[in-house]
Amino acid sequence: MKKKLFLLAAALFGAANLQLSTASAENVITVNAKKLGAPIQSTQWGIFFEDINYAADGGLYAELVKNRSFEFPNHFAGWDISGKVMLMNDGPFDRNPHYVRLAPSGHNDKHTMIENHGFFGMGVTGGEEYRFSVWARVPEGGSSKLWIDLVDNATMEEDQKLGNVGVDINGKEWKKYTAVIKPKRTFAKAHLRVWGDSKTTTDVEHVSLFPVKTYKGHENGMRLDVAQSLEDLHPGVFRFPGGCIVEGTDLETRYQWKNSVGPVENRPLNENRWHYTFTQRYFPDYFQSYGLGFFEYFQLSEEIGAEPLPVLNVGMACQFQNGDDAHAPCTKEGLQQFIDDCIDLIDFANGDPATNQWAKLRADMGHPAPFNLKFLAIGNEQWEKPYFDRLAIIAPEVRKVHPEIKLIGTSGPNAEDDHFKNGWPAMRELKCDLVDEHYYRDIQWYKNWMNRYDDRAFYTKDGPRVFAGEWACHDRGKKYNHAGASIYEAAFMTNIERNADLVHMATYAPLFSHMEGWQWRPDLIWYDNLSTARTASYYVQQLYMLNRGTNVLPTTLSIDGGTASVNPVPKGEDGVFASSVIDTQKQEIIVKVINTTATAQSITIQLTGMKPKQLEAINTKVELISLNCADYDAENVPGKPEVVSPKAFSTTLSADKKVASIQERIPAKTFQVYKVKL
Numbered sequence: 001m002k003k004k005l006f007l008l009a010a011a012l013f014g015a016a017n018l019q020l021s022t023a024s025a026e027n028v029i030t031v032n033a034k035k036l037g038a039p040i041q042s043t044q045w046g047i048f049f050e051d052i053n054y055a056a057d058g059g060l061y062a063e064l065v066k067n068r069s070f071e072f073p074n075h076f077a078g079w080d081i082s083g084k085v086m087l088m089n090d091g092p093f094d095r096n097p098h099y100v101r102l103a104p105s106g107h108n109d110k111h112t113m114i115e116n117h118g119f120f121g122m123g124v125t126g127g128e129e130y131r132f133s134v135w136a137r138v139p140e141g142g143s144s145k146l147w148i149d150l151v152d153n154a155t156m157e158e159d160q161k162l163g164n165v166g167v168d169i170n171g172k173e174w175k176k177y178t179a180v181i182k183p184k185r186t187f188a189k190a191h192l193r194v195w196g197d198s199k200t201t202t203d204v205e206h207v208s209l210f211p212v213k214t215y216k217g218h219e220n221g222m223r224l225d226v227a228q229s230l231e232d233l234h235p236g237v238f239r240f241p242g243g244c245i246v247e248g249t250d251l252e253t254r255y256q257w258k259n260s261v262g263p264v265e266n267r268p269l270n271e272n273r274w275h276y277t278f279t280q281r282y283f284p285d286y287f288q289s290y291g292l293g294f295f296e297y298f299q300l301s302e303e304i305g306a307e308p309l310p311v312l313n314v315g316m317a318c319q320f321q322n323g324d325d326a327h328a329p330c331t332k333e334g335l336q337q338f339i340d341d342c343i344d345l346i347d348f349a350n351g352d353p354a355t356n357q358w359a360k361l362r363a364d365m366g367h368p369a370p371f372n373l374k375f376l377a378i379g380n381e382q383w384e385k386p387y388f389d390r391l392a393i394i395a396p397e398v399r400k401v402h403p404e405i406k407l408i409g410t411s412g413p414n415a416e417d418d419h420f421k422n423g424w425p426a427m428r429e430l431k432c433d434l435v436d437e438h439y440y441r442d443i444q445w446y447k448n449w450m451n452r453y454d455d456r457a458f459y460t461k462d463g464p465r466v467f468a469g470e471w472a473c474h475d476r477g478k479k480y481n482h483a484g485a486s487i488y489e490a491a492f493m494t495n496i497e498r499n500a501d502l503v504h505m506a507t508y509a510p511l512f513s514h515m516e517g518w519q520w521r522p523d524l525i526w527y528d529n530l531s532t533a534r535t536a537s538y539y540v541q542q543l544y545m546l547n548r549g550t551n552v553l554p555t556t557l558s559i560d561g562g563t564a565s566v567n568p569v570p571k572g573e574d575g576v577f578a579s580s581v582i583d584t585q586k587q588e589i590i591v592k593v594i595n596t597t598a599t600a601q602s603i604t605i606q607l608t609g610m611k612p613k614q615l616e617a618i619n620t621k622v623e624l625i626s627l628n629c630a631d632y633d634a635e636n637v638p639g640k641p642e643v644v645s646p647k648a649f650s651t652t653l654s655a656d657k658k659v660a661s662i663q664e665r666i667p668a669k670t671f672q673v674y675k676v677k678l
């Protein structure tokens with residue numbers, strides 16, 4: 001009985017709450033256009049890349065062949081073989097010694113062949129060019145022929161070939177051969193067959209296939225549509241290469257940047273912890289080829305116009321997986337390798353090729369000019385004494401050599417627990433320039449923390465600034481990315497934006513996911529083998545990135561004539577949230593308004609503090625961009641990429657001698673950006 005009463009009360013309370021959150025109110029947003037607030041960092045909004053969900057191999061990195069160097073623990077993983085195929089291990093690349101010998105089977109009609117499945121197949125587009133390359137030799141001398149076919153194994157056509165090409169191999173020396181294949185039609189699941197000559201033995205190593213059209217045309221390049229989705233975001237900072245992969249399940253398998261530079265053929269394979277982290281989504285053939293390595297990360301940062309932000313290991317393996325037992329000794333000697341990794345990386349990025357070996361390597365790889373690295377994070381999700389003590393040894397050593405680099409520490413994996421609360425003072429003590437915070441949380445958490453960065457008792461005026469390095473609003477079953485959660489991300493970002501003096505960087509996470517290979521969701525961008533989809537969260541991020549502004553403008557809200565404040569919405573509830581910036585170069589005021597309630601809301605935006613002359617000259621046509629997330633479960637996925645997307649409108653502004661006003665009804669669950677030209 002008691003339980004029934006409780007349920008009834010809970011239902012009534014729920015209904016009352018629902019009414020509260022669906023009631024329409026008069027919301028007055030007052031923007032002080034005279035008072036220039038904190039400058040907004042160019043790094044304010046950015047992206048976080050980790051090789052999770054097949055983000056690197058099989059994703060952004062355009063290589064189509066999986067296990068191209070035959071170095072997976074199962075050396076033929078990803079390959080079918082037939083005829084006389086032998087695995088050898090004295091190849092031309094010392095860190096990837098395995099290769100394959102294709103020998104005559106002894107009978108003209110018994111063919112020797114290897115066939116690669118790619119990453120969930122290979123996506124190829126009809127009429128486009130694909131560059132096949134292979135290191136090969138004829139061990140007995142003389143010449144041989146390789147036949148390269150791109151095939152559709154599932155076709156009912158007579159001939160499975162989508163395209164093919166022959167490659168002549170000459171001599172006993174290992175050489176690189178290339179050839180271009182043009183498939184006759186588009187297919188998402190192609191395979192690559194390499195046929196041996198039925199009379200001669202041929203050795204093959206580093207079998208590779210790239211689209212000729214990669215992002216910016218690099219041969220060891222990025223998939224065009226995937227990289228384009230990054231450029232189109234306009235991120236200000238690019239954090240890489242992770243995440244937990246920086247730590248490794250054990251120190252041996254941590255991400256080691258030095259292994260990821262130099263000729264691709266000789267970058268040693270590393271395991272990827274995401275292949276086994278979640279046993280309910282197990283991907284035994286998920287490894288890191290390091291084809292997308294630190295040179296490529298820096299180059300990509302430069303090309304998409306983002307500040308590079310590498311994260312390096314602090315001498316600790318993942319604390320979730322190991323407790324405190326798997327770390328490097330906490331002494332200067334024990335951590336020397338990690339100190340060197342930091343200093344050498346800064347030299348790799350910024351040093352002079354004439355005097356520094358790492359800078360010379362950068363130049364040899366094709367980038368003599370420095371990459372202008374400014375930030376370095378040390379440690380990913382680390383906590384408490386084992387971390388503080390190691391950072392206390394590493395950070396001063398790095399600063400001694402490179403005081404110009406801003407160092408970023410971490411407050412651990414959570415954004416409100418004891419590790420977090422202990423982490424911040426420790427990072428302050430260690431004089432970190434920024435502290436990396438992570439919060440993958442549900443809608444209610446976001447509603448509860450809409451004033452997170454207004455709390456200047458915890459986040460003091462001086463000391464490290466905040467880097468919200470991994471965050472996303474998760475909800476109902478963690479779908480690909482439902483619009484209903486993205487609206488809370490937009491609302492939470494007003495909290496970051498108005499506190500731009502404190503929060504200098506925020507990067508949504510994770511960035512990428514392959515439809516057939518995900519371990520973690522939601523994610524910002526999804527793809528299959530042929531196309532990408534930009535999620536509602538992507539559009540939220542993009543709207544902030546495209547409308548970053550140069551300075552905050554003080555902004556308050558009041559509801560139904562109540563007291564004005566930066567956020568009058570009661571903690572934990574839905575409402576209207578807003579923040580504003582000015583772009584002093586473009587002479588534009590940008591007001592972002594988010595209605596998280598289930599009802600349209602009346603809003604009045606008042607621009608105050610302008611001179612009468614300014615008000616006279618103001619452009620009354622206001623650009624309005626609107627992202628409606630009312631369909632909670634709506635999501636953009638490859639094949640249906642535009643279910644939720646921003647739409648452009650315009651509205652009008654009226655001005656008298658004191659104030660310019662915009663009056664609007666903002667639809668339920670909608671993010672609107674108002675752009676006023678001064």
Ligand code: AHR
Nearest residue numbers: 243244245380381509510
């Ligand atoms: O983004 C996925 C994981 O979440 C990251 O690797 C880690 O830093 C966090 O726990």
